[in-house]
Amino acid sequence: MSTTFKGMDPEAVRRITCIGAGPIGAGWAAYFLAQGYEVTSYIHDPVEEASLRKLIEDSWDALTEMGLGEGASLQKLTVTSDLAGAVEHAEFVKESAPESMPLKQALYEQLGELVADNVVISSSTSGMSMTEIQEKCSTPQRTVVGHPFNPPYLLPLVEVIGGEKTSPEAVDWVMRFWKVAGKAPLLMKKEIPGFVATRLQEAMWREGLHMIANGEASPEDIDFAILNGPGPRWALMGPTMIYHLGGGEGGMKYCLEQFGPALKLPWTRLEAPELTPELTQALIDGANRMADGRDYATLNKQRDAGLIAVRKARSKFGTT
Amino acid sequence: MSTTFKGMDPEAVRRITCIGAGPIGAGWAAYFLAQGYEVTSYIHDPVEEASLRKLIEDSWDALTEMGLGEGASLQKLTVTSDLAGAVEHAEFVKESAPESMPLKQALYEQLGELVADNVVISSSTSGMSMTEIQEKCSTPQRTVVGHPFNPPYLLPLVEVIGGEKTSPEAVDWVMRFWKVAGKAPLLMKKEIPGFVATRLQEAMWREGLHMIANGEASPEDIDFAILNGPGPRWALMGPTMIYHLGGGEGGMKYCLEQFGPALKLPWTRLEAPELTPELTQALIDGANRMADGRDYATLNKQRDAGLIAVRKARSKFGTT
Numbered sequence: 149m150s151t152t153f154k155g156m157d158p159e160a161v162r163r164i165t166c167i168g169a170g171p172i173g174a175g176w177a178a179y180f181l182a183q184g185y186e187v188t189s190y191i192h193d194p195v196e197e198a199s200l201r202k203l204i205e206d207s208w209d210a211l212t213e214m215g216l217g218e219g220a221s222l223q224k225l226t227v228t229s230d231l232a233g234a235v236e237h238a239e240f241v242k243e244s245a246p247e248s249m250p251l252k253q254a255l256y257e258q259l260g261e262l263v264a265d266n267v268v269i270s271s272s273t274s275g276m277s278m279t280e281i282q283e284k285c286s287t288p289q290r291t292v293v294g295h296p297f298n299p300p301y302l303l304p305l306v307e308v309i310g311g312e313k314t315s316p317e318a319v320d321w322v323m324r325f326w327k328v329a330g331k332a333p334l335l336m337k338k339e340i341p342g343f344v345a346t347r348l349q350e351a352m353w354r355e356g357l358h359m360i361a362n363g364e365a366s367p368e369d370i371d372f373a374i375l376n377g378p379g380p381r382w383a384l385m386g387p388t389m390i391y392h393l394g395g396g397e398g399g400m401k402y403c404l405e406q407f408g409p410a411l412k413l414p415w416t417r418l419e420a421p422e423l424t425p426e427l428t429q430a431l432i433d434g435a436n437r438m439a440d441g442r443d444y445a446t447l448n449k450q451r452d453a454g455l456i457a458v459r460k461a462r463s464k465f466g467t468t
Numbered sequence: 469m470s471t472t473f474k475g476m477d478p479e480a481v482r483r484i485t486c487i488g489a490g491p492i493g494a495g496w497a498a499y500f501l502a503q504g505y506e507v508t509s510y511i512h513d514p515v516e517e518a519s520l521r522k523l524i525e526d527s528w529d530a531l532t533e534m535g536l537g538e539g540a541s542l543q544k545l546t547v548t549s550d551l552a553g554a555v556e557h558a559e560f561v562k563e564s565a566p567e568s569m570p571l572k573q574a575l576y577e578q579l580g581e582l583v584a585d586n587v588v589i590s591s592s593t594s595g596m597s598m599t600e601i602q603e604k605c606s607t608p609q610r611t612v613v614g615h616p617f618n619p620p621y622l623l624p625l626v627e628v629i630g631g632e633k634t635s636p637e638a639v640d641w642v643m644r645f646w647k648v649a650g651k652a653p654l655l656m657k658k659e660i661p662g663f664v665a666t667r668l669q670e671a672m673w674r675e676g677l678h679m680i681a682n683g684e685a686s687p688e689d690i691d692f693a694i695l696n697g698p699g700p701r702w703a704l705m706g707p708t709m710i711y712h713l714g715g716g717e718g719g720m721k722y723c724l725e726q727f728g729p730a731l732k733l734p735w736t737r738l739e740a741p742e743l744t745p746e747l748t749q750a751l752i753d754g755a756n757r758m759a760d761g762r763d764y765a766t767l768n769k770q771r772d773a774g775l776i777a778v779r780k781a782r783s784k785f786g787t788t
Contacts, residue, residue: 171716199717206765210772214779247726274727275735297697298714299768302775305697332696338684342735345693351675351736352668353707359667360750361741364658367754371706373665376652377617377625379706382699383778384785386691387673394618396491397519406567407594415595415662416671418738421681430680434687445526448619452530454785455622458703459534461777465704465770 151289153315155266158325161239162186167255168244169196171298172272174203176242177225179301182211183329184219188226190234192245197227207301214302217330235263240325242294244272252281260285268322270294275342275350278311288313292322294333295343304332307343355416375462384454385438392435393451397444400435404428471609473635475586478645481559482506487575488564489516491618492592494523496562497545499621502531503649504539508546510554512565517547527621534622537650555583560645562614564592572601580605588642590614595662595670598631608633612642614653615663624652627663675736695782704774705758712755713771717764720755724748 162185166177169191177189181204191200208222228234235241241263245255252273259269265287271278273293282288292314295307306326310319319335326333336343342350359365365373381390388400395403404423411420421427439447482505486497489511497509501524511520528542548554555561561583565575572593579589585607591598593613602608612634615627626646630639639655646653656663662670679685685693701710708720715723724743731740741747759767 171714206768207772209769210776213776247730275730275733297701298710299772299775302772302779303697303700305693307693307697332692334689334693334696336685337689338682340679340684341733344679344685344689345697347675347679347736348672348690348694349698349707350730351671351738353711354731354736354738354740355667355671356707357731357741357743357747357751359660359664360754361744361747364660365656365664367708367751368758369654369657369664370668371708371754371758372652373625373627373654374668374702374706375704376654377623377627377665378669379702379704380623381617382694383703384695384699384782386694386699387669387676388687388691390618391673394491410567410595410670411674411677413595413661416667416674416738418671418674418736420674421677423677424681427677427681431677431687434680434691438688438691448526449529450785452527452619452622454781455619456530456533457781457784458778459622461774461781462704464777465774 151315153266153289153318153321155268155318155321156239158321158328161325163188163237164240164242165190165235165238166242166244168272169200170244171203172296172300173244174200175207175298175300176244176272176296178204178207178211181222181224182216182220182301184217186224188228188234188238190231191227191229194229200227207299211301231258232262235259238263238267241267241269242272243269247274247276249276249280252276253284256281256291257284260287265290268292268318268325270322272296275346277339277341278309278314279339282311282313289315290318292318293343294322294326295346297345305345306331306333307336307345308333309336309339309343311339351418355418358417380455380458383458384451388431388434389438392439393447399444400432404431471635473586473609473638473641475588475638475641476559478641478648481645483508483557484560484562485510485555485558486562486564488592489520490564491523492616492620493564494520495527495618495620496564496592496616498524498527498531501542501544502536502540502621504537506544508548508554508558510551511547511549514549520547527619531621551578552582555579558583558587561587561589562592563589567594567596569596569600572596573604576601576611577604580607585610588612588638588645590642592616595666597659597661598629598634599659602631602633609635610638612638613663614642614646615666617665625665626651626653627656627665628653629656629659629663631659671738675738678737700775700778703778704771708751708754709758712759713767719764720752724751
C-alpha cells in the first residue's frame with residue numbers, strides 16, 4: 149500500500165536539511181554546501197555544534213579540489229537544535245541519526261508531522277529496513293533509504309530503496325534528485341537487510357573476523373592483504389569485471405570453468421550458491437555488457453594504467 | 469617432519485624459471501624481466517609461445533612506467549617446452565600451472581627430481597594446500613606457496629605458506645627473496661584453504677553470487693556498488709582501518725560499540741563470529757598500531773587526499 153507522491157522539480161531544490169552531527173551527517177552537510185545548496189544542520193544537542201562545524205570545515209579542502217558547484221559556500225550553513233525549525237522550509241531531508249531502530253522510529257514519527265508531505269526524507273541507515281523505520285510515521289510514502297559510504301562527500305554511491313509504504317513516485321523522484329546532486333544512486337531490486345554494498349563489505353569483514361578470532365591472521369595481516377592484493381583493483385572495477393579479466397582471453401566463461409569448482413572448496417565460511425547454467429549465463433552476460441566491446445588487451449591496458457595511478461595515489465594515505 | 473634447507477644468498481639470484489603461459493605465468497615472467505633477472509619460461513605446448521610473448525610485451529609499458537630495474541630487458545627471456553632444460557640452471561622456480569591438484573602433484577613429482585634441492589619452488593596456487601601439492605615430491609622441503617594477485621607485475625602481495633614437509637628455512641629464504649625482488653610478502657600463520665586475501669575476496673564474491681542468483685542484484689549492480697562505494701577505500705586501507713575511521717573520533721572502539729550489534733543481523737549469509745572481549749581488543753589494538761600515532765583528523769585528511777587521487781585514477785579504466 150502506498151500513497152501517491154508528487155514532489156517539486158528536483159533541479160529546483162535549493163534548501164536541504166541534514167539531521168545528525170557525526171561523520172555521515174556532517175559529511176552530507178559539507179557535500180550539499182559544496183554543490184551550492186543552502187543547508188540547515190539539525191543537531192540533537194547544542195554542544196555538538198563545534199565538532200560538526202569542524203568536520204565540515206575539515207572536508208572543504210577536499211571538496212574544493214574535487215570542484216565546487218556554483219554558489220558553494222560555508223556561509224550557507226545554519227546549525228540548530230530546534231527540529232521543527234530545521235525542517236520548516238526543507239525541500240529535501242537527509243537523515244543520518246544513530247543506528248538505533250527505536251530512535252529512528254521515534255524520529256520518523258516526528259518528521260512525518262513536521263516535514264511537508266511533498267518532501268522526501270532520505271535515511272542514511274547502513275542496512276536497516278525502511279519498512280520498519282517508517283512504521284510510526286504518518287506520511288511514510290516519501291521516506292526512502294539513501295545509504296552513502298564514508299566519506300559521503302567523496303564516495304559517489306547512494307543505495308536507494310523504499311519501504312512497503314513508500315510511493316514508487318517518491319523513489320523515482322529521489323533517483324532523479326541524486327543524479328542532479330551529482331551522486332551515483334543504485335536503485336535496489338528488493339528490500340534486503342544490509343542492501344547491496346554493505347552485504348558485500350560485511351561478508352568480507354565477517355570472514356576477516358573469523359580469521360582473527362581463530363588466530364589465522366592479525367588485523368594487520370587482513371589490511372595488508374587487501375591493500376597490497378585485491379584492494380587497488382576494487383577502485384577500478386567490481387568482482388564481475390575482475391573475474392572477467394582473470395579469465396584471460398576466455399573472459400568470464402573460461403574463468404567460471406576454471407575457478408567455478410573452487411566455489412565448492414572451503415574457501416571462506418560462507419556457503420557457496422549453486423553455479424547453475426542460469427547464474428553462469430547471467431555472469432557472462434553481465435561481464436560482456438560491462439566490457440562494452442573492449443577486448444582483453446584493451447581492458448588489460450586500461451586496468452594497468454588505472455592500477456599505476458591508484459598505486460601512486462596510495463602514498464597520500466601514507467601507504468607505500 | 470621437514471628436511472633442512474640451505475639456499476644461496478637471495479640477493480645473488482639471477483636466473484628464474486617461470487612455469488605457465490597464462491596471465492599469471494606470463495605476468496611473473498614480465499615482472500622478473502623488469503627487475504633485471506634472466507627468465508626462462510616453460511610452456512607446456514610450443515604453440516603457446518606467441519601468446520605468452522604477447523602478454524609479456526603488452527605489460528612492458530606499465531612496467532616501464534613503474535620503473536625498470538638495472539639490466540631489465542625483454543631480451544633476457546628464453547621460452548622452451550623442455551622442462552628439464554628450463555629448470556637446469558634455475559636459482560628460483562615460479563610455478564603458475566593450471567589449478568588442478570592431480571596436475572600440480574604430477575608436476576611437483578617431476579620438479580622434485582629436476583630442480584636442484586637448494587632452490588625454492590614457489591606455487592602461484594590461489595588457495596590449494598602445499599601439503600597436498602607436495603605429496604608426490606621427493607624434495608618437498610623447498611616447496612612453498614607464493615600466491616600473487618592479477619596482474620602479478622603490478623599488485624605487490626605474495627601470500628607465503630609452506631606445507632607440512634616444507635622446511636622453515638625455505639620459508640625464511642623465500643620471504644627474504646620476495647623483499648629483495650620488490651614484492652610485499654605476507655607470511656601466513658596457518659595453512660588454511662584460500663589463504664587470507666582469497667578467502668576475503670571469495671566471501672564477497674559468494675555473497676554477490678547469492679544476490680545475483682536470488683534476483684536481488686545484477687552483476688552490474690554488484691560492480692557499480694563496489695566501485696562507487698567501498699572499492700576506492702580498499703585501494704588505501706583494509707577493513708580494520710576503514711572501521712577505525714568509521715568510528716569518528718572514537719575510532720575502532722566506538723565503531724564496535726555502535727555497529728557491533730549489526731553483526732548479529734542477517735547482513736550477508738555468512739554467520740558472524742562472536743564479538744568476544746578478546747576479539748574486540750585485538751581489533752582495537754590492531755587499528756591503533758596501524759594508525760601509528762595519527763589522530764582522526766590526520767587520518768581523515770590523508771584518506772581524502774588518497775581518495776581524490778584514486779577517483780581521478782578511475783578514469784584510466786574508463787570509469788567516471
